Amino acid sequence: MPKLDELPVELLAHVALFTNRRNDNRSYDPLDLSELLALRCASRSCKGAVRRAAKQHRAARSFSFQRSSAQKIAAIGHVFGSGCRSLSFGTVQSDQAYEARKSLQNFVTSTNGQLRHLSYSGASSQYFSMPELLELCRACPLLRSLFVHGSPTGVITAANLDEFASAVSRACPRLHCVYLPRHRSPAEDYQWHFPRLECLNFLRAGSASAFRWDGVEATLRTCVHATEVDLTNVTVSPRLVDLILAAPAAGRLKRLDINEATVSPELILRFAGGLEALSDLQFPHEFDGGRAFYSSLVQARPSIAKLGLGLSNELDDDALRIICNGLRLEHLELTCVENLTDRAINIILESPCAETLRSIEISYDPQFSSEDVLRLVRGCPELAELNWEVSEDAQLLVQNAVAAAIWGRVGHVDGPNVDAINALLESRGGKATRVPVLQEDGSWRKWPS
Structure with missing residues (x-):
């Protein structure tokens, strides 16, 4: 083999691009520069090659x-x-x-x-x-x-x-x-200086200062390229809704985040009816809209494809049926939805959403067993992303299916079911879920095999 000094610098630079390669799934193992530094010290040619490769190398x-x-x-x-x-x-x-x-x-x-x-x-x-x-x-x-x-x-x-x-x-x-x-929110204090911003952010740093309406109006007037509105932790008033709906960017706004906001169902419906491009909606915590609200929502904006129901949403099976039959969802969040029963899985599978779902979040919903989740993944052919979180404390009570039945709403996580779920997700180009599995010897298997 020729010595490194005998190779063209361009070829050495290309070779250097392949050092420090790691498995992308191992995000917890960050890249370092040791291999590039070692190569740089190998010869004068390598020194120049590394300098060229650094412009494209992902470690740099x-x-x-x-x-x-x-x-x-x-x-x-x-x-x-x-x-x-x-x-x-x-x-x-x-x-x-x-x-x-x-x-x-x-x-x-x-x-x-x-x-x-x-x-x-x-x-x-x-x-x-x-x-x-x-x-x-x-x-x-x-x-x-x-x-x-x-x-x-x-x-x-x-x-x-x-x-x-x-x-x-x-x-x-x-x-x-x-x-x-800032003292208030970005939209109140400085966003009007940056006309290309993608998110109109109303998240406040504190609640003591008075609302700065002139700043809001300047931001809404200037940021004409925005596609998102973040109302996290905001008390949403009719005046604020009016201003957002009248903004030049209103027709471009695709995402509305009202996580932890104080907002009435009526104002949410006003947003849904007025934001023509709305396709991604995140509800506040413990939201209780009722079946009539969800019927109005799907009529006002049937183009919603991503729906985050928020932590501890109060909807029941009938409300979920209205959502899944009225929307063609690509993403659905179910986090601590205590009023849903295990029949919710069938409601999703029997709706048009079974053909459109690409990702779903199921977190701390013990009424759904690993068998239920497996049926969901099998019945949704496009589903490749599953964010599934299960309380380990709950699993300690259910070392087998019999015990799970005794404890009623506490779900049973079965290792083979988890393996089957992971295999399906990976076959569709997704990543394996990292839900922990309680093994027969009492130990936890936290990562998929």
Whole structure:
């Protein structure tokens, strides 16, 4: 075989792309750069090859520095910075604070303006403040998402929020996702600076401050490309509904998230009737709409394909039948739905949704046994994604089907059924469920074999 130095650098760069390959399903085992670094040290040709390969290698796409030394940041940036597309870093406070800040600036510069995602989580200090963060953003004209974590007393404060948002908007015109520290919600405090945002976010940082209607109106007027509305933990008023339905982006809004919101069934129906593109709806916790509500919902917006019923929804079997016969669902969430019986599985299988479901979430619903879940997966030929969570405490009471019958609503998880479910999901291109199985020796098998 020829020596490495005798191979063309282009071929070596191609070979280097295949180092550090891991199983994508093993997301808990992150990539490292040891193989690339070893290859870089092998010869002069390899050094150039690694520098070329770094621009495309997936191990070099994302870096995170949390109280890292200036030397480490500088070394990684020198070799792999050109391939980085996502960077996160924390508080710049150490004996080398000034040097670490300069190394971060050099690292961002080494990406040659190709950075797409930037995230900062840390406090303000004499070595790192809003101007320094803004300088980093200005070196990333192609940035698509920016996250600045922390309280509104850190790098971004109430006094400099508007200045920072305005400057970042000019420097990074492609931003479609921005989260900054604020006193109210993003829609009230800064989102109007970013017209390409995809989500109108009304999630409030606190409840004490007065609602800022001028900020909401500016955001709804400016963010014409939005496709989502997040009303998580919001008290939804008729005035807010009116403003959203009258917004320029109303005809584009596909997703409505009212998780943990305080909202009446009547206002939800107004959203459903007014948002023509609505296809993804997430209900609040413990929602109790009644059968008449669900009948009105499927009539108002039969195009809904993704439905999250929310934690502890009060619907019963008849309400579920209305949903499944009136909608062609691709995703359904059933989490702690205590009023449903085990007949709910048959209701789904006997409805048009059996032919359209691609994913389903069944969490902490002990009325559904592993046999029921297996029947569901078998009866829905397009179903490839199953988020199935079962309480281990409940399973401790049901080491066999007889005990499960004694305990009534406590479901029985049978190992062979779980294996059959996993095999079907994987055959359809999905991933095996990680539901734990109580084995005969009393131990838990938490991962599929």
